[in-house]
Amino acid sequence: MRYLILSDVHANLEALRAVLAHAARKSRDAVLFLGDAVGYGGAPNQVLELLRGLKGRVVSVRGNHDRVTLDASQGVVFFNYHARRAVEWAAGVLTPANRAFLKRLPQGPLDLGDGVAICHGSPADEDEYLLTEMEALEGFRATRAFVTFFGHSHVPWVFELGTDGERLSLAGYPLRGTRITVDLHPDRQYLINPGSVGQPRDRDPRASYAVYDSRLRRLSLYRVPYDVAGARRRIMAAGLPQVLADRLLHGA
Ligand SMILES: [Fe+2]
Numbered sequence: 001m002r003y004l005i006l007s008d009v010h011a012n013l014e015a016l017r018a019v020l021a022h023a024a025r026k027s028r029d030a031v032l033f034l035g036d037a038v039g040y041g042g043a044p045n046q047v048l049e050l051l052r053g054l055k056g057r058v059v060s061v062r063g064n065h066d067r068v069t070l071d072a073s074q075g076v077v078f079f080n081y082h083a084r085r086a087v088e089w090a091a092g093v094l095t096p097a098n099r100a101f102l103k104r105l106p107q108g109p110l111d112l113g114d115g116v117a118i119c120h121g122s123p124a125d126e127d128e129y130l131l132t133e134m135e136a137l138e139g140f141r142a143t144r145a146f147v148t149f150f151g152h153s154h155v156p157w158v159f160e161l162g163t164d165g166e167r168l169s170l171a172g173y174p175l176r177g178t179r180i181t182v183d184l185h186p187d188r189q190y191l192i193n194p195g196s197v198g199q200p201r202d203r204d205p206r207a208s209y210a211v212y213d214s215r216l217r218r219l220s221l222y223r224v225p226y227d228v229a230g231a232r233r234r235i236m237a238a239g240l241p242q243v244l245a246d247r248l249l250h251g252a
Contacts, residue, residue: 001114002027005194005210007034007151008063009051011041011090012198012248013234015207016050018226019197026211030056032112034151035063035120037102039083040199040244042234044069044090047198048098061108063120063151064127069094070102078127082241089238114214115146122150123191129153130191133170136161139191140170147190147212147219155202156180156195156210156221162188174202175221184217192219198231205251 004023009016031054038044051058065087068074072091075084094102108119108126122128122135123142130139130150136159139150156175162185163169175182175195184190195208206223213220232245 001029001214003030003032003116003212003214004028005032005034005149005212006197007149007194008036008154008196008199009047010036010065010196010198011038011044011047012231013041013043013046013050014227014231015198016047018224019207019209020050022222022224023209023211028056028211031058032116032118032149033058033060034118034149034194035061035105035108035126036065036151037063038069038087038090038094039063039065040086041231042236042238042240045093045095045098048094048101052098052101059110059112059118060105061110061118061120062102062105062126066102066105067126070099082244086240086244089240109143109148111143111145116212116214117143117145117148119143119148119150121152123148126152130157130159130193133159133172136172136191137170140189143191147184147192149192149194149210149212151193151196153193153201154196154199155193156208157193158182159191160185160188161190176202176204178223180221182219182221184219186217194221195223199248200251203251205249
């Protein structure tokens with residue numbers, strides 16, 4: 001099976017369009033969406049309509065921004081000021097059909113079989129960031145899949161769990177570059193972040209996505225330039241904080 005993996009689109013229509021155009025010629029059996037369709041960006045309805053219109057099998061989990069957009073009162077607990085402004089605005093403009101679609105997104109993790117699972121933050125908790133090896137160890141305890149794809153941190157990253165003689169070995173490393181291929185070792189277990197389509201945070205402003213071939217156990221990660229100026233204009237036109245537009249320039 002070949003999976004197209006998208007995460008953290010964050011209402012960035014220009015980035016999602018660029019990624020889908022880039023991925024269009026690659027064969028795929030399913031699309032995996034790891035959550036956060038909305039939040040931060042200026043095109044929540046357009047992004048949801050594009051996601052809803054994807055052809056073929058699509059398996060999705062909700063992100064924390066998807067959840068909080070449906071219940072903006074949670075923003076006080078979970079979000080900083082700018083993130084809260086964006087979900088409050090999105091909550092006010094969503095069409096009933098798009099709101100219903102968001103409501104139907106299940107909470108992860110989901111195990112798809114085929115050695116593949118998906119979640120938003122961590123397999124243990126959708127709001128938790130997997131940034132360190134200690135955090136990844138907790139995540140590995142909550143999934144049995146060979147590879148679990150996660151989002152939320154917006155940074156393309158691989159955690160690899162194996163054994164070194166009797167001892168567990170755990171390594172984490174970023175994926176940097178325009179096209180990176182990683183062959184997964186059949187005797188190890190993986191937590192992998194495909195990066196963010198709509199709000200990268202690894203100082204590379206290009207949109208990020210991945211393709212995973214479960215037969216070859218091969219991950220390919222791609223970075224795609226997109227119309228950042230157009231995405232910024234939408235954020236400003238919506239009256240959202242300038243910082244949300246500016247961070248797209250820097251991938252931060
Ligand atoms: Fe996110």
